[in-house]
Amino acid sequence: MANYVKFKRDKVDICNICLQKKKLSWDHIPPKGGIELSEVEQWNVMQHMVGPTDTKYIPSQNGVKYRTLCQQCNNSLLGGKYDPVLNSFAEEIGQYLKSSLIIPEVIRFKTKPVMIVKAVLGHLLAAKGNLSFSNQDEAFREYMLNSEMTVPNGYKVFYWVYPYNNIKIMQDFSMMKVIGPESGNHGMFSMLKYFPIAYLVSDLNEYEGLDELTQYCTSSHDTEVEIPVRLSNLRGQKWPEINKDSMLLAGDDMGIFAKPKIKMLKKR
Template identity: 45%
Template sequence: MHYLKFKREKIDRCNICSQIAQLTWDHVPPQGGYKVTEVEQESIIQYLTGGAKKSYTFSQNGVKYRSICGSCNNGLLGSRFDTVLNEFTTDIMLMVKTSIQLPKGIIRVKTRPGLLAKAVIGHMLSASGEYGESKFDDRFRKYVLDDSLISPEGLRIFYWIYPYSSIKIIRDVGMPKYRGSWEDFKRGIGIFSIMKYFPIGFIVSDVEKYEGLEELTQYCGSNLSDEAFIRINLHDVREEYWPEVGDDNILLGGNGLGNGVSALPRRRKKN
């Protein structure tokens, strides 16, 4: 049975600060960086396994998880990190929607990489229907909560243009470091968390490089407020189902895979 299980008790442990508190709903991705609409959702397990008979749940205002306290939701993510993430995605969105032909399709978007990275990883933390106790959850929490950590230790954040209307949230899955044949797979497995929504996809992983993607943490300076121009390749467009699906890939997931979501704008039946 496929189901979505990210509605928790109203009083529970916050996925970010670990305190027992009244939990609030966090939009993943955050409101303000894309057009929030009514969506039909299915679990990532159902999305990956397919089948003719589908079971959907509906949300009037995007994908959301009741998983973090009000302080982390509003004071940490909302007022500090999400404004940077939303400005970043809005700037890219304007470029994607224009018909201007740029040389080699390369643009550079000004942002604050340290705050942008914390926003991405913060929402990865909240995107779970249970309090995670893995080493990756601990590493995510340490980074998001500690202002002295400008970039996440031992982690990379990859990104690429995602010109699709679907939202995909996948946490802590194993995939080969190198896609291709079985011989490539034997070169090692990395841990990946994925968040994709128009106009950009993000991967947080412990691998140093992945499939030629641009990487965010290289731009992080010595302070969270440092600004940089982030390179965006508008021509580097992957398939909508990439990287989680493909003949050149395998995906390994545990119980946490049930927290993943695939969502589309709700389709209305014609009369």
Template identity: 35%
Template sequence: MKKKKNKKVKIKGDKKGYCNICGHYSKLTRDHIPPQGCIKPKPVELKTLTQHLSDPNAKPTVSQSGLNLLSICGNCNNNLLGTEYDPELIELSHKVASLVRSQQEQGLYLPEKIDLTVKPQRLIRAVVGHILAGKLPIPGKPPISEPFPDALRNYFVNESSNIPDKLEVYYWIYPSNKQIVINSLGIGSCIGQGFISGSCLLKFFPLAFWLVWDKPTSFPINGIGIPKDKFKDLDQTCEIVLELRNIPSLKYPEVPGDDRYIMYKDELSFLAQPKKPKGFKLCKN
């Protein structure tokens, strides 16, 4: 008997439904994850995290225009994400991309770390928006109410609200052309460092963002957190430090080492990599 295959990635959803961010029922609009200004959408092969971890030869789902999903309403997509928040994420990713490329292509020796000025309230909302958009809405039902996603949705739609107390936003350089969005990732320690029950992940060249909810202080994370000051408005800036040399493994944190385990919902995970041309064999990772 043939072994049951892992489920392929499903990217076709309903044209109308409940917006993954604000929860209103309307025509759904297509969100590109990450935004098109960060990475030009190209043909990609999509896999779920289970396929990626346990079935390397699994047949991927092909999308001709990057990872994009009908998942949010026009207001959240165009008026909020596209107009208010994406420009900050796009500007930061261009700055960091040129640094990483100058190292990769010209062999320039970069300092250990640099400071960058960002508008955290816009940057974090852009990341939150694309993560929430990175799953198909449940047909005929509003988003499931749970503390972590509710906090993300409320934070995104209320522009005067501050970063939720229990939310920490970690970031690091991610020099890979694979893109990953995972909406629900629990991660635990086998050596007594605790358990993170709610987190979500967005990784694309040149940055990774890991949003962690209610992290036990005992749980160490490879990455720097965006400061949690009280920011008075969307345009207030802060300095963030970017480590240029000491960066986590490309598979961090979704491929756990021996001392960690992960829990996730497969249908809430998307891994995209450039589509291989026909007849092309992959020699190395």
């Protein structure tokens, strides 16, 4: 398996969201303000999951980024409109996880769920070096660009606390549902995980007891809702993609795994 991840296209090319041919810009995933941008080591996510531990990584000086969005979609749509809500949500949760105080099992946060869902879907669209015209991506593009549209029918966004210092982006993979209603059925998934929260997009109605963010979404971007975050219901950092009770089906170029680069101390 090749250790390959395509992070950029030509400087002038088709934008992954609006599909217009324009000058492309770099989209940071997670976005600036939601995580400290530092030097990271990046792997093809499938090679990281199944390959040897000494495989060569791809370095990046300032976080995970893709040159796949035009400046309008990147800076005005995502960065100017949706990312501030996504980042604020992450910052509030992160403060609780870093606290030395005893915290309750469930805390409710007041936020704008439509803004968070659109930010997550927008960055997942950006995190594809090759332009995709799947039914899912076409539906997400329409949702991103239509301010009056509700969440595309048949898709859910789930979330859970992710207290780990790495980033994982996975696209267009299939897993079997193990427990609860629809167990045994396969669903299609895309996923974004980074401290302190993880998001799972699926065509299943529910997945392994995760809280669903899309149930709070209306057609209004500015609707504020208190949503629960279960701080005590921790999942492993390789869940759900590595699960002894399930099987994952995916292609070679399905995403990346990144972690902060370990800086070696210089000998005096």
